[in-house]
Each structure stands twice: as C-alpha cells, then as structure tokens.
Amino acid sequence: MRIVENISDLIGKTPLLKLKIRVPKWNLYLKMEMFNPSGSFKDRTALGIILDAEKKGILKKGMTIVESSSGNTAKALAMLSASRGYKFIAIVDKHAPADKLNAIRVYGGELYFCSDEDAGGKEGHLVDLRRNIAKKIANENPNIINLDQYDSPSNPISYYKTLGPEIKEQLGKIDFLVGTIGTGSSLSGTAKYLKETGKTTVIALEPQGSSHFSPKGHTYFISGPGYPKGAKIPKNINHDVIDENYFVSDSQAFNTMRFFAENKGLMFGDSGGMMLYYAMKHITESKKLTSPKNMVLIMADAGESYLSHAYNDTWMIKNELLDININKKIGKFYIF
Ligand SMILES: Cc1ncc(COP(=O)(O)O)c(C=O)c1O
Known part of the structure; x- marks a missing residue:
C-alpha cells in the first residue's frame, strides 16, 4: 500500500476494469479515472x-x-x-x-x-x-x-506523460482507444503516446450538437466534452492522432449511464455513458473478429457529480430524455 505526503501524489495510476460482453474476441477495458483524488482525469x-x-x-x-x-x-x-x-x-x-x-x-x-x-x-x-x-x-x-487548459501545451503533455504510458504498461496491446473531446487534450496526449509506441486506432466522440467535427451545432445537455457551435476551437485538439469521430446523443449517454448504475453498480459521468454506448454500437456492428482485439475507454469521471441531472428521474422526464429501448440494447450487449 502507498504512503504519500501530498494529495497530488495520489493523481494517476488508476486501475483498468474489464467488462464482460457477449461478442467473442473483443476485450473491453475501462480506464477508471474517477479514482483520481478530485474524482476525474x-x-x-x-x-x-x-x-x-x-x-x-x-x-x-x-x-x-x-x-x-x-x-x-x-x-x-x-x-x-x-x-x-x-x-x-x-x-x-x-x-x-x-x-x-x-x-x-x-x-x-x-x-x-x-x-x-x-x-x-x-x-x-x-x-x-x-x-x-x-x-x-x-x-x-x-x-x-x-493557465488556460484549452490552449496550454502542458495539458496534452500531461496525458502523453502519464495516461498513455499507464495504459501501455497495463495492457501492452491497445487496438482501439476511445475518448471524448472537450479541449481535446486528454485524448490527443494519450493517443499520441499510444500511436508512437504501437498500432492504435483512435476514436473521438462528441455530444450530438457539439461542433468540433460538424458545423451543424445545436444545444445539448451533456456536460464536460463538446464544443458549442461558434466557439473558438481549442489549440489542443490534435487531428493528426484522431482516426475516426462519432456523435452520441444526450439520451443515448444518459440512459446508458443509468442502466450501468442500476444493474452493475458502476456510476459514471456523462462522457462515460457516451463511450459505453459507442462501444456497444461499434462492436455489435463490426465484422466477426478472427483474432482478439483490445479496446480501451477513457472513463473520465464519477457519476456523483450528475445526481441532479442524468441520475434524476424528474429532470430526465421533464427533458423527455428517458428511453427504454436504449436499456434493452445495452442489456443485450453487456453481461450484467
Ligand atoms: C467528464 C469529462 N469528459 C470528457 C471531457 C473532455 O476532456 P478534454 O477537455 O481533455 O477533451 C471533459 C472535459 O472537461 C470532462 O469533464
């Protein structure tokens, strides 16, 4: 067990959680960043x-x-x-x-x-x-x-120096890295390290309505990742290390989060719901694998910060976000 003298000594070295899924040959790992002392990466x-x-x-x-x-x-x-x-x-x-x-x-x-x-x-x-x-x-x-987290080079460098090497050491082979983008720093820094040290396909997710990769923005509730239409794009997004990008809606993210909390005791934040929904969709729609593949999702934070919106029934109903069909899809893919 570690003995430390400052809260900052407890940052990083977060565990990987392997999720059970019904599709053979896919190994799905969650990098549990909520174990950082303030609860997020x-x-x-x-x-x-x-x-x-x-x-x-x-x-x-x-x-x-x-x-x-x-x-x-x-x-x-x-x-x-x-x-x-x-x-x-x-x-x-x-x-x-x-x-x-x-x-x-x-x-x-x-x-x-x-x-x-x-x-x-x-x-x-x-x-x-x-x-x-x-x-x-x-x-x-x-x-x-x-200090400007949006444009400061030391933001992505932190992930290049810590998160990337940690995942590499934990898993060795990382075929797919999935993250969400706000300032773009966490995914860009981690992806750069993994691409320099192996063969990794990098997938960037943003909330539907966000406008990093689409000019057609609209309002959305997801908090953390995303960039509203018309906002200045941060310098820290490194497009050279992003291979694919997808959008996930408020409803897809929130219903996924709620299902995981209720059925698996895992309470993630909004971006966690986005990545778990994407992983389900991507893996079920992919061709059957001939050899095993490792996918890592960067689970940015814990769900406790979202008790008054995505985890609040009244708020979900008021905003017409509950969708039982998403629960069914998630329930068929993950093993609960
Ligand atoms: C929960 C959560 N997920 C994802 C992101 C996006 O991270 P980044 O700013 O490194 O792109 C943020 C950013 O604030 C966040 O708070």
Missing part, C-alpha cells in the same frame, strides 16, 4: 499546468489561479490550489452541474457565473466569453494567472 490537467507554471516561475505562493471550465478542471484546480497555497476563481456556465460547483466552493474556490444573457443567447459565445473573462481578470491583476 482533470487532476492530471490541473497538476500538469500548475507544475509547468511553477517551473517557469510565473505561479508563486499566495497568487490566484483563474480558469474557465465546464466543471471538472475547476474542481481539480480548486483542490490543488487549496493544497499548494493558491486562491482559485472558476469561470463557469450552465454546463457545469450543481454538484461540481458545490465541490469547488467546498475547496475554497470562488465562482464567477456567465449566463446565456451575458453571451447574447449564443452557446458558442458562452464558452468564448468564459475564456475571455478568465484572460481579462488575469491581465488586469499581476497576482492572478490564467
């Missing part, structure tokens, strides 16, 4: 961008970090700020679930909330507005720094 982002800034001497004790986030990065930065002597301000909007916002407050973080009205009712403007506010606050005060 964004601990790797937060530690990477903080260490980089500390090394450059631009982040010093007593300073304030300001960051735009859909929730998980802010939660991770709030946790690490509390442990390293920084103050923290999160710039958020309606995409951040209440449970994540509460956690940021508990870690002593301050919240700055951007409304639809502030963004003139345009989803894409909302994300850009969040980012611009974070930059403006930092530019106006020398004691405040914006």
Whole structure:
C-alpha cells in the first residue's frame, strides 16, 4: 500500500476494469479515472499546468489561479490550489452541474457565473466569453494567472506523460482507444503516446450538437466534452492522432449511464455513458473478429457529480430524455 505526503501524489495510476460482453474476441477495458483524488482525469490537467507554471516561475505562493471550465478542471484546480497555497476563481456556465460547483466552493474556490444573457443567447459565445473573462481578470491583476487548459501545451503533455504510458504498461496491446473531446487534450496526449509506441486506432466522440467535427451545432445537455457551435476551437485538439469521430446523443449517454448504475453498480459521468454506448454500437456492428482485439475507454469521471441531472428521474422526464429501448440494447450487449 502507498504512503504519500501530498494529495497530488495520489493523481494517476488508476486501475483498468474489464467488462464482460457477449461478442467473442473483443476485450473491453475501462480506464477508471474517477479514482483520481478530485474524482476525474482533470487532476492530471490541473497538476500538469500548475507544475509547468511553477517551473517557469510565473505561479508563486499566495497568487490566484483563474480558469474557465465546464466543471471538472475547476474542481481539480480548486483542490490543488487549496493544497499548494493558491486562491482559485472558476469561470463557469450552465454546463457545469450543481454538484461540481458545490465541490469547488467546498475547496475554497470562488465562482464567477456567465449566463446565456451575458453571451447574447449564443452557446458558442458562452464558452468564448468564459475564456475571455478568465484572460481579462488575469491581465488586469499581476497576482492572478490564467493557465488556460484549452490552449496550454502542458495539458496534452500531461496525458502523453502519464495516461498513455499507464495504459501501455497495463495492457501492452491497445487496438482501439476511445475518448471524448472537450479541449481535446486528454485524448490527443494519450493517443499520441499510444500511436508512437504501437498500432492504435483512435476514436473521438462528441455530444450530438457539439461542433468540433460538424458545423451543424445545436444545444445539448451533456456536460464536460463538446464544443458549442461558434466557439473558438481549442489549440489542443490534435487531428493528426484522431482516426475516426462519432456523435452520441444526450439520451443515448444518459440512459446508458443509468442502466450501468442500476444493474452493475458502476456510476459514471456523462462522457462515460457516451463511450459505453459507442462501444456497444461499434462492436455489435463490426465484422466477426478472427483474432482478439483490445479496446480501451477513457472513463473520465464519477457519476456523483450528475445526481441532479442524468441520475434524476424528474429532470430526465421533464427533458423527455428517458428511453427504454436504449436499456434493452445495452442489456443485450453487456453481461450484467
Ligand atoms: C467528464 C469529462 N469528459 C470528457 C471531457 C473532455 O476532456 P478534454 O477537455 O481533455 O477533451 C471533459 C472535459 O472537461 C470532462 O469533464
């Protein structure tokens, strides 16, 4: 058993969970990133961008970090700020679930909330507005720094240096890597490492309505991955390492998450539901395999942050998202 002296020493080295499925020769593994101390893989982002800034001497004790986030990065930065002597301000909007916002407050973080009205009712403007506010606050005060998870190279580098090597060491051969894209950093960094060290097909998923790979965006509820229509595309998405891309709807993701929690005791976040739905669809629609293939899904976070939406019956019914047919499909594919 490990004995550590700082919360940041507990980031990474997360387990792989092998799921039982009904299709022969496919091995499906989940990289369980909810075992990071703040509950998501964004601990790797937060530690990477903080260490980089500390090394450059631009982040010093007593300073304030300001960051735009859909929730998980802010939660991770709030946790690490509390442990390293920084103050923290999160710039958020309606995409951040209440449970994540509460956690940021508990870690002593301050919240700055951007409304639809502030963004003139345009989803894409909302994300850009969040980012611009974070930059403006930092530019106006020398004691405040914006580490910028969207464009900072140290974000994907963190995954290149940690998540990629961990999966490689755990499994050796990785035929398919599946991840979701928001800033694009986690998938791009991990994929780069796996492609340099083996033969891996990389699949990027985004919420239906998101507009990384499609100009036709519309609103969606999924929180974490995705980029609303019109928003500036982050520099950290590396298209050279992405082989295929697919869209998953709110209903497909949420009903999958709920079925897993109820029938397998596995409570994942929104992007986890997206990947489990995609894996089922892709594997059932693929040709019969002649040799075994390993697929890894990067399960970004735990379900506890989504209790007030995807796991809330009233919310699901109000938004017409319940779909029993998805449960049937999932139930036929995975072994519960
Ligand atoms: C739960 C969840 N999944 C996936 C993503 C996408 O990760 P990335 O920003 O590295 O593309 C995020 C980003 O915030 C997230 O919070």
